[in-house]
Amino acid sequence: MTVPALLRFSRFRSLRPQTGFLWLLAAVAGITALVVQHAWRKAGSPRTVSGHARIIDGDSLVVAGVEVRLWGIDAPELSQRCQRDGREVRCGREAHRSLIALAAGQPLTCERRDIDRYGRTVAICRVDVVDLGRAQVLAGHAVAFGAYYQDEAAARDARRGLWAGEFVRPRDWRAQHRAIVPTEH
Incomplete structure (x- = not known):
C-alpha cells in the first residue's frame, strides 16, 4: 500500500x-x-383562552393564536355535501357560516377539556353564556360526539340542519375522503 x-x-x-x-x-x-x-x-396550552375568533370550519376556530376544536361535537367538513329536498346542499359551508354567525365577531372564552392527537385544544367555547358547540348541535349543523345527545335528538325531531335531509356522518365522510381532507378529528 x-x-x-x-x-x-x-x-x-x-x-x-x-x-x-x-x-x-x-x-x-x-x-x-x-x-x-x-x-x-x-x-x-392554556386552560382558558379568550378573545375574538377566526372560524376555520363548523367545529374549529383559532382564539388568541390557539387552534381550538369544539368539544362534544363533529361538524361536516367544509367540502362535505348533503342531500335536502332532492338537491345537493353544501352542509359543510352551512356549518361554517353558522359558527361565524354564532361568534358574530364577539369576544369568546374557551375552556380546555383535552388536547387531541394533533395537538389541538379541545374546548367548550362560549359567547357570553351561549355554548357554541351545543348551539351548533341544536341548529342541526353538527352531530353530538361524546356530549349533547339530547340536543341532537331535539334537532333531529325538528328536522333542523343536517336532519332536514340525508347526510353521511362527518367521521364516516372523512374516512371516505381522507386524501382531500386536510385535518381530521
Whole structure:
C-alpha cells in the first residue's frame, strides 16, 4: 500500500467513530425534541383562552393564536355535501357560516377539556353564556360526539340542519375522503 493510500485509509478510519457519535447525538437530540414538544403541547396550552375568533370550519376556530376544536361535537367538513329536498346542499359551508354567525365577531372564552392527537385544544367555547358547540348541535349543523345527545335528538325531531335531509356522518365522510381532507378529528 502506498503512503497516500495509508493516509486515506487512516483518515477514513478516524472519521468512523466521530460519524457514529454524531449520529448518536442527532438521535438523542431528536428524541429529546419530541419529548419536549409533547410535554409542551400537554402543559403549554392554556386552560382558558379568550378573545375574538377566526372560524376555520363548523367545529374549529383559532382564539388568541390557539387552534381550538369544539368539544362534544363533529361538524361536516367544509367540502362535505348533503342531500335536502332532492338537491345537493353544501352542509359543510352551512356549518361554517353558522359558527361565524354564532361568534358574530364577539369576544369568546374557551375552556380546555383535552388536547387531541394533533395537538389541538379541545374546548367548550362560549359567547357570553351561549355554548357554541351545543348551539351548533341544536341548529342541526353538527352531530353530538361524546356530549349533547339530547340536543341532537331535539334537532333531529325538528328536522333542523343536517336532519332536514340525508347526510353521511362527518367521521364516516372523512374516512371516505381522507386524501382531500386536510385535518381530521
